[in-house]
Amino acid sequence: MNRPLASDFPPMRLFLLLGEKREVALVAVLVALVLFTGSVRPAFLSTQTLKDVLLNVAIVSLLSAGMTGVMLMRHIDLSVSSTLGLSAYAVGALFVAHPHMPIMVAMGAGIAIGLAAGAINAAMVVFGNVPSLVATLSTLYIYRGADYAWVHGGQVNASNLPTRFAGLGTASLLGVPVLVLIAGAVLVAFSIYLGQFPGGREHYAVGSNPEAARLAGLRVGRRVAIGFVTSGAIAGLAGVLWLARFGTVDASTGTGLELQVVAAAVVGSVAITGGVGTILGATLGALILGVISISLVVLRVSPFWEQAIQGLLIVLAISSDAALARALARRLREKKRHG
């Protein structure tokens, strides 16, 4: 049988390459978006826009990296936005009380709060066997509720913060905002960990087949706990960065962010069913959503459309993933048939 395979034709081959390297497809979408907006409004193509996008996206992509670590294991962490809010306000309040606190201590405090929040999630999911959707949905409300109870209508303003701290959000190093550099460093480190270290690969193994992971002698519960604690710690750090960037925080800081984070991961081809996805993909997903949101402003589209478009993107991302999976399966079938 010498009938040519579908995969012998160039367009099909490109399609299959996109299936194997989904990040390539995401970059293509991102470039297309930028070029389209730039062609309609040439002013869009400026370093200032780039800086704005990066600053806006840095915090969401940090959170979506933590989310990826969790989603890879078939779990989800909805509480990140509340953890971020709690950390941002707590660190702000610390600065009000101790204006001379070193920045490193502030970051440490934020991360510690995140660690604690993540540990509570981990305990519920691993020891309590509570499905993570339910566990983190409840802590989403609990952390936020605790925040409101504590803050009691109060607010931390930029004027309460030392200028050297606010510099994290405004200063640049070699033209790149410091905040973006910090987020980037965390993303790269976590990405290398997931890709190249045994512990990182365990995230994929656990999500791919939890039972097999157990039989391979992996400590699945410990790995899941590490995932939630990491996600919490990242959310805590993100809270500190949020405080540095916006200066003004109250009890409602970051509300609703968790769904943006999940959206970024899903658009970035991180499978909600576990086992598949990369930090690079999730970051690209966050970038795509961030560029769209700024493009809509530049194109003077009503901001009410933003959410609808985000939703559309999620549907597109998931259905194209499914279509690619089907195409790959078909190719494997053909391969088998034709030797």
Add this chain to the structure above:
Amino acid sequence: MHATPAPTRCDAHPAGDPAAAAPRLELRGARKSFGRVLALKRGELRLWPGEVHALLGENGAGKSTLVRILAGVHRPDTGQLLLDGQQCAFATPADAKRAGIAVIYQEPMLFHDLSVAENVFMGRQPTDRFGRIRFAEMEREVDELLGSLGVDLRSAQVVRGLSIADQQVIEIAKALSLNANVLVMDEPTAALSLTEVQRLFAIVQRLRERGAAILFITHRLEEVFALAQRITVMRDGETVFEAMTPEVDTDTLVARMVGRDLDTFYPKAQVSPGEVRLRVRGLTRGGVFSDVSFDVCAGEIVALAGLVGAGRSEVARAIFGIDRADAGEVSIAGRELRLGDPASAMAAGLGFVPEDRREQGLALELSVAHNTALTVLGRLSWHGWISRRSERRLAEDWGRRLRLKTSSVDLPAAFLSGGNQQKVVLAKWLATAPRVLIIDEPTRGVDVGAKAEIYRSISDLVVAGMAVLMISSELPEVLGMADRILVMHEGRLSAELPRAQADEQIIMAAALGRVASRESA
């Protein structure tokens, strides 16, 4: 464990020599209960280096429990486990693995999203001084291993999409890279095609020559005689028989397994076929099968034989309408079906018992009664309200007819043995009173005793005038049950044989595409 002292570490020894004084592995008087259910009454096993040892027994005989004890998944309540004459105990699967015991389950336990190499090395990857995985080294080693097993698989390949047979080979490679010298294979051939079985046998033979001890669990007696040097038979949670293979024959083994003689294994009644009930013409699905045409008459069993992957199940799924067909016609009792619409197929009198009862045939958490009634809810309900009583009555009625063994029809289907689960799936479809029934692998994973009962049920149905299309990979079953045999090869019908003219060689040749007694052009 009460009878054994604190777990001693039992590390893997180099492969023992065949003249060793003690068995590589010995299990003495193992007993295990789960709650009030006694799963293993007295498990005994002696496994020598350099032998393939067949473990036989009906489903529910305690084989799985025994395997799980060897794997370190369960700890026996009482009893001793000895490795090379040394007593030891496994607290976790990792302990068993460290002692050189590898278990290959019926459904390979792999990470589908990861590469072959990562699967082999998960949890013990080689790392550099920064702690990063040395992928190149890992892949080279796995490629060498796969080469030594004589299989064409690449270590960098992702597992998703590989056949069950290839996945088993990966499990074997994993065991070898762990230096396992005891390999436990739990029904490895159940889902393999003939060529894949032969490849597996060659690998097992090679491992045996290297001095490994292999425990091979199967329901196919012909495999036992082809492969095993020694046989252990279990029944009702007890080891009842051990012998060298040349000392026994099929009848002895079957008698030991079921504790009684099987009079007629294939109770196929002679029925003269009536009118055409299922008519398939030119059924085609691009890249999967093409131009499939045949008839099945009332009172007739037609078998669809062929290798796994020849497209048999796919044809069945297309007839029933689960999968789309690109071209062709299907009619039931003269009425043409709308393709791709299972509801209308059911309404026309077509029933479909799928291949994988756990995934496709049963809702395991639901009770036997609910499962049985699933196909006929409309008939059992009154303005949307379902009558529990009529559900139960229906299930009890069919349970009686199919000799279903369950203490109550309210029990979740998951609690039943494989054979009884299959009967529930059958009952579910029989409840729709189909005129044509398609059964995909009717006895896969079903023990010998239950097999005979399922055959009898099918035979009864045909006597009552039903038309049956049976897909089967077991040739004795095809030859024993079918009136007519259709053979598929690479998506096409390659032969049609009446029962009287068929034997295993002819069917196998047609399945391999070597001979075609009737080209269906």
